Amino acid sequence: MRAMVLEGFGQAAAAPLKKRDVPVPIPGPGEILIRVRFCGVCHTDLHTVEGELPDIVLPRIPGHEVVGTVAGAGKATGKLSLGFIAPAATAGSA
Numbered sequence: 001m002r003a004m005v006l007e008g009f010g011q012a013a014a015a016p017l018k019k020r021d022v023p024v025p026i027p028g029p030g031e032i033l034i035r036v037r038f039c040g041v042c043h044t045d046l047h048t049v050e051g052e053l054p055d056i057v058l059p060r061i062p063g064h065e066v067v068g069t070v071a072g073a074g075k076a077t078g079k080l081s082l083g084f085i086a087p088a089a090t091a092g093s094a
């Protein structure tokens with residue numbers, strides 16, 4: 001999949017995100033895979049890119065406010081089915 005990846009912190013104006021092809025993640029137990037259709041960019045993303053938040057592990061794909069469809073699911077994900085529209089907001093790993 002194509003993603004904008006943060007490999008090193010830097011001022012947003014210096015465009016520290018790099019376009020990369022990365023493996024499609026495999027959802028683990030209790031996780032779903034979302035095919036992202038839309039992704040908001042908020043100030044948290046700016047803080048992430050500029051290295052102002054603790055515990056950010058690189059490389060990282062910023063963007064934690066997304067809408068998409070469920071494209072895969074690990075075990076124990078309940079009644080979500082493939083194609084379900086999935087709004088999501090998380091500050092977890094990406």
Ligand SMILES: [Zn+2]
Nearest residue numbers: 042043044065
């Ligand atoms: Zn946000």
